[in-house]
Amino acid sequence: MRIKGYYLDGKxxxxxxxxxxxxxxxxxxxxxxxxxxxxxxHELIMFDADSIQIESRVANTxxxxxxENDQLFISYDNEGVDALANTLSPKRHKGSxxxxxxxxxxxxxxxxxxxxxxxYVGLVYGIPKLTSVIAQSLPEVIEAKFxxxxxxxxxxxxxxxxxxxxxxNKLRYLMKPYYQDFDNLNIKIEFRSGFxxxxxxxxxxxxxxxxxxxxxxxxxxxxIAVLFHEIGHLKHKHILRRAIQASLLTAFILLxxxxxxxxxxxxxxxxxxxxxxxxxxxxxEADQFALEQLTLANxxxxxxxxxxxxxxxxxxxxxxxxxGALSGLEHYLSTHPAPEERIxxxxxxxxxx
Amino acid sequence: MSExxxxxxxxxxxxxxxxxxxxxxFRGQGFEYFKLWVVNALLTVLTFGIYSAWATVRNNRYLHxxxxxxxxxxxxxxxPMQILKGRIIAIxxxxxxxxxxxxxxxxxxxxxxxxxxxxxxxxxxxLVFDRRMTSYNNIQFRFSATYWQAVKALILWPLxxxxxxGILYPKAFKxxxxxxxxxxxxxxxxxxxxxKAWDYGKPALVAAAIMLxxxxxxxxxxxxxxxxxxxxxxxxxxxxxxxxxxxxVTVNNIFYRNLHIDEHNFNANFTMPGLFKVILINVLLTIVxxxxxxxxxxxxxxxxxxxxxxxxxxxxxxxxxAAPAQxxxxxxxxxxxxxxxxx
Numbered sequence: 212m213r214i215k216g217y218y219l220d221g222k223x224x225x226x227x228x229x230x231x232x233x234x235x236x237x238x239x240x241x242x243x244x245x246x247x248x249x250x251x252x253h254e255l256i257m258f259d260a261d262s263i264q265i266e267s268r269v270a271n272t273x274x275x276x277x278x279e280n281d282q283l284f285i286s287y288d289n290e291g292v293d294a295l296a297n298t299l300s301p302k303r304h305k306g307s308x309x310x311x312x313x314x315x316x317x318x319x320x321x322x323x324x325x326x327x328x329x330x331y332v333g334l335v336y337g338i339p340k341l342t343s344v345i346a347q348s349l350p351e352v353i354e355a356k357f358x359x360x361x362x363x364x365x366x367x368x369x370x371x372x373x374x375x376x377x378x379x380n381k382l383r384y385l386m387k388p389y390y391q392d393f394d395n396l397n398i399k400i401e402f403r404s405g406f407x408x409x410x411x412x413x414x415x416x417x418x419x420x421x422x423x424x425x426x427x428x429x430x431x432x433x434x435i436a437v438l439f440h441e442i443g444h445l446k447h448k449h450i451l452r453r454a455i456q457a458s459l460l461t462a463f464i465l466l467x468x469x470x471x472x473x474x475x476x477x478x479x480x481x482x483x484x485x486x487x488x489x490x491x492x493x494x495x496e497a498d499q500f501a502l503e504q505l506t507l508a509n510x511x512x513x514x515x516x517x518x519x520x521x522x523x524x525x526x527x528x529x530x531x532x533x534x535g536a537l538s539g540l541e542h543y544l545s546t547h548p549a550p551e552e553r554i555x556x557x558x559x560x561x562x563x564x
Numbered sequence: 565m566s567e568x569x570x571x572x573x574x575x576x577x578x579x580x581x582x583x584x585x586x587x588x589x590f591r592g593q594g595f596e597y598f599k600l601w602v603v604n605a606l607l608t609v610l611t612f613g614i615y616s617a618w619a620t621v622r623n624n625r626y627l628h629x630x631x632x633x634x635x636x637x638x639x640x641x642x643x644p645m646q647i648l649k650g651r652i653i654a655i656x657x658x659x660x661x662x663x664x665x666x667x668x669x670x671x672x673x674x675x676x677x678x679x680x681x682x683x684x685x686x687x688x689x690x691l692v693f694d695r696r697m698t699s700y701n702n703i704q705f706r707f708s709a710t711y712w713q714a715v716k717a718l719i720l721w722p723l724x725x726x727x728x729x730g731i732l733y734p735k736a737f738k739x740x741x742x743x744x745x746x747x748x749x750x751x752x753x754x755x756x757x758x759x760k761a762w763d764y765g766k767p768a769l770v771a772a773a774i775m776l777x778x779x780x781x782x783x784x785x786x787x788x789x790x791x792x793x794x795x796x797x798x799x800x801x802x803x804x805x806x807x808x809x810x811x812x813v814t815v816n817n818i819f820y821r822n823l824h825i826d827e828h829n830f831n832a833n834f835t836m837p838g839l840f841k842v843i844l845i846n847v848l849l850t851i852v853x854x855x856x857x858x859x860x861x862x863x864x865x866x867x868x869x870x871x872x873x874x875x876x877x878x879x880x881x882x883x884x885x886a887a888p889a890q891x892x893x894x895x896x897x898x899x900x901x902x903x904x905x906x907x
Binding site: 223224226271283313319326467 | 596600606610630637854882883884889
């Protein structure tokens with residue numbers, strides 16, 4: 212059997228047409244064809260079969276056989292090289308195992324299916340589960356580091372509250388009985404303005420209500436409902452978990468795709484979409500927490516639905532309701548679940564209890 | 565002008581023999597690569613990442629072996645063990661650093677400063693590794709730069725760019741690319757980079773001017789009709805994408821048009837519509853297939869990149885000589901691999 216290919220001497224970039232042959236004494240005969248050997252048609256170099264190394268096969272790419280002293284033989288005859296490798300060492304010819312996996316259509320189908328299932332399980336159960344384990348075992352020190360975030364917000368988005376000190380104290384006094392059970396969360400209530408009708412929790416334990424939000428509420432129970440929602444975020448360490456999940460997600464995508472260099476734009480989008488899905492799950496978890504606490508405190512959960520409905524209305528009016536075509540997409544691009552869905556969940560909860 | 569024309573007329577035979585434009589060509593196929601990729605990805609996930617070293621080698625071997633110039637392919641030489649060792653070192657270093665930062669902040673801070681000082685060294689080492697692991701016609705590429713050269717190109721010039729509010733950015737850009745090219749060689753033959761800072765400055769000015777005009781128009785419209793503010797994201801996002809594509813196309817064109825080796829000159833003809841089409845198709849198909857198109861997207865991108873780069877050969881490509889074997893300390897090489905900064 213004679214394998215056709217090219218020979219390179221390892222010193223210059225000049226290619227020589229060549230062919231390679233195994234003789235009966237485990238010797239490799241390499242014939243070079245070219246002008247330098249014109250008188251006999253070829254030049255012959257001998258190698259010991261043990262001194263050569265046959266590279267494993269990767270799809271149908273050119274196959275290299277490395278010879279002594281950086282010399283190289285290249286062939287496109289993969290079948291021929293496989294046969295040579297098999298003759299030389301039938302047992303050690305393991306390189307072709309991977310190639311068989313990679314070229315067999317049924318293994319490809321199984322691998323594709325397995326990869327999709329594993330990714331699904333990993334993204335939907337694995338990462339969130341691993342995240343809560345990590346979040347629970349992390350020392351409190353890390354969370355405390357986030358505590359300066361209100362100062363940052365004060366310097367950028369937020370403005371001081373226009374509520375009088377007296378009004379603020381009255382509201383704090385109102386909320387105190389409902390959050391004092393969670394003293395390990397270090398809850399502090401703050402009032403600001405300039406961010407629309409909103410309330411949010413910062414990881415250090417600070418819960419911020421905006422003046423516009425307070426104005427929007429019709430009774431105290433509505434404020435308590437939203438307070439419980441924010442406590443839910445703190446209780447479940449949502450901001451810390453979102454940060455951990457984001458890094459786990461990146462690591463996971465890196466693991467599956469192998470590299471990120473050329474495809475940043477392409478892998479970035481699914482990462483964002485998954486991150487937003489996690490964010491919506493957190494909102495649902497916080498809603499659930501609020502519902503349970505409201506029931507314990509004997510407050511009608513309908514108040515929660517009412518304030519949510521009003522918040523949605525106000526926020527939608529402000530954003531002027533963008534084009535209808537976008538509203539379908541909006542669901543996937545939002546950090547929060549659709550308000551209609553959340554309100555329905557509250558009403559369902561009310562009926563069930 | 566007329567002189568060069570007569571020269572061509574006088575020696576047409578000689579000219580056609582020595583001057584030759586050779587395109588790069590990528591012969592990989594989407595589905596073929598997908599088969600490799602999906603098995604690699606599955607084995608990587610099943611082995612909790614350990615197989616990733618083998619996956620990297622097999623993927624890179626496929627991608628290199630399908631890149632052709634003058635009917636000859638490139639070759640990837642790294643072994644899985646080299647890659648694995650590098651990754652283990654990197655992860656160990658990261659864990660030590662994070663633990664130190666958490667429990668012994670002073671030690672952590674010192675480690676952080678040490679790492680910062682060592683970055684230029686690591687970048688050099690990772691480039692040494694990268695170049696050495698690529699060969700063409702059985703001759704390896706090489707990289708050799710001093711620590712000081714790396715400091716200048718990677719830290720000082722970009723800092724100067726920042727301190728001058730971006731005025732020196734084009735110069736910094738040129739210096740980084742000059743560092744990458746002029747310290748690289750194919751065998752014994754060094755690459756040369758001929759770009760001037762102004763080559764980068766001109767397109768930067770054009771882009772800045774376009775953005776300024778668009779920004780002013782947008783601002784004008786919004787202050788006249790505030791309701792249009794709702795459409796702002798619809799305008800800003802495409803403008804952002806436009807800028808990214810403009811940047812990639814311009815920088816790559818400048819890079820290859822100023823890249824030389826011996827008397828051979830590289831050339832590139834990337835266009836914004838061409839690149840946009842590739843990105844658009846890739847993004848759409850990747851979303852629709854829930855990511856399964858990713859490997860094929862990579863093939864499409866490399867194909868586009870390869871198609872638009874060519875080498876103008878003056879003389880022969882057969883006279884390159886291999887550089888003498890190079891002994892890189894095992895640790896240096898793995899450190900380079902571990903801190904692969906992807907320059």
